[in-house]
Amino acid sequence: MILLEAAKLHKTYGNKFNKQEVLKGLDLKIFKGEFVSTMGASGSGKTTLLNVLSSIDRVSNGSIKIEGKDITGMKEKQLAEFRKQHLGFLFQDYNLLDTLTVKENILLPLSVSKTPRKEANQRFEQIASELGILELKDKYPNEISGGQKQRTSAARAFIHDPSIIFADEPTGALDSKSASDLLNKLSDLNQKRQATILMVTHDPVAASYCGRVIFIKDGLIYTELNKGDQSRQEFFKDIMKTQSVLGGVHHER
Ligand SMILES: Nc1ncnc2c1ncn2[C@@H]1O[C@H](COP(=O)(O)OP(=O)(O)O)[C@@H](O)[C@H]1O
Numbered sequence: 001m002i003l004l005e006a007a008k009l010h011k012t013y014g015n016k017f018n019k020q021e022v023l024k025g026l027d028l029k030i031f032k033g034e035f036v037s038t039m040g041a042s043g044s045g046k047t048t049l050l051n052v053l054s055s056i057d058r059v060s061n062g063s064i065k066i067e068g069k070d071i072t073g074m075k076e077k078q079l080a081e082f083r084k085q086h087l088g089f090l091f092q093d094y095n096l097l098d099t100l101t102v103k104e105n106i107l108l109p110l111s112v113s114k115t116p117r118k119e120a121n122q123r124f125e126q127i128a129s130e131l132g133i134l135e136l137k138d139k140y141p142n143e144i145s146g147g148q149k150q151r152t153s154a155a156r157a158f159i160h161d162p163s164i165i166f167a168d169e170p171t172g173a174l175d176s177k178s179a180s181d182l183l184n185k186l187s188d189l190n191q192k193r194q195a196t197i198l199m200v201t202h203d204p205v206a207a208s209y210c211g212r213v214i215f216i217k218d219g220l221i222y223t224e225l226n227k228g229d230q231s232r233q234e235f236f237k238d239i240m241k242t243q244s245v246l247g248g249v250h251h252e253r
């Protein structure tokens with residue numbers, strides 16, 4: 001089943017004197033239960049694509065359907081409602097609220113949807129234990145590590161069982177051990193909960209945890225790779241090869 005379908009996406013920044021077309025008619029389909037990543041050189045438009053697909057930003061042209069609903073035509077209020085109900089987010093810099101505890105941060109999507117307290121608590125215990133952060137529930141973000149913060153953000157992204165989770169460089173600020181912990185958890189949750197995840201990354205290791213990798217170049221999809229029944233190591237080698245054809249190694253930090 002197609003979960004997200006984007007057609008002829010265009011995104012232009014700037015004004016008529018200084019225009020930059022970042023997306024140039026890009027088409028994309030994501031199926032329910034997929035864990036997909038997008039790769040591409042720094043400045044190729046990965047974040048731009050994620051932002052328009054996730055309704056953080058508007059397209060200049062084209063259509064985006066999520067669960068069959070065209071989000072490009074929605075008014076801001078309707079879009080805000082759709083976002084709360086159907087979308088989950090994970091950012092490189094965690095976006096946790098410092099004045100709330102781990103548990104309070106994770107419960108945020110449920111408090112806006114007014115989920116009954118008992119159900120909210122059950123959902124919290126479930127997702128927090130899946131992510132191995134239950135014992136941190138009363139701590140504040142400044143009392144936990146980066147890896148723990150990102151697992152807290154992940155719990156917040158999953159707690160309301162969104163249709164799709166958008167993750168922009170979620171391992172970008174983590175050391176390699178915390179990064180692989182997070183990626184293992186994301187891939188578990190993808191399988192156990194049939195959660196659909198779209199992740200932007202410039203890291204071939206991170207991409208190798210996905211089932212499909214989409215490469216962006218010059219505002220369009222350049223090519224894509226499917227993991228199939230390869231091991232993660234084999235898939236990693238494939239990703240490296242494609243990335244080198246695309247234009248070498250890209251450092252974004
Ligand atoms: N809000 C913005 N206003 C103007 N230009 C932007 C904006 N966001 C991104 N860009 C430009 O669009 C291009 C793609 O950026 P981005 O999507 O962040 O790339 P990536 O995530 O692949 O590094 C870059 O040249 C960037 O400078």
Ligand SMILES: [Mg+2]
Nearest residue numbers: 046047048200
């Ligand atoms: Mg980016």
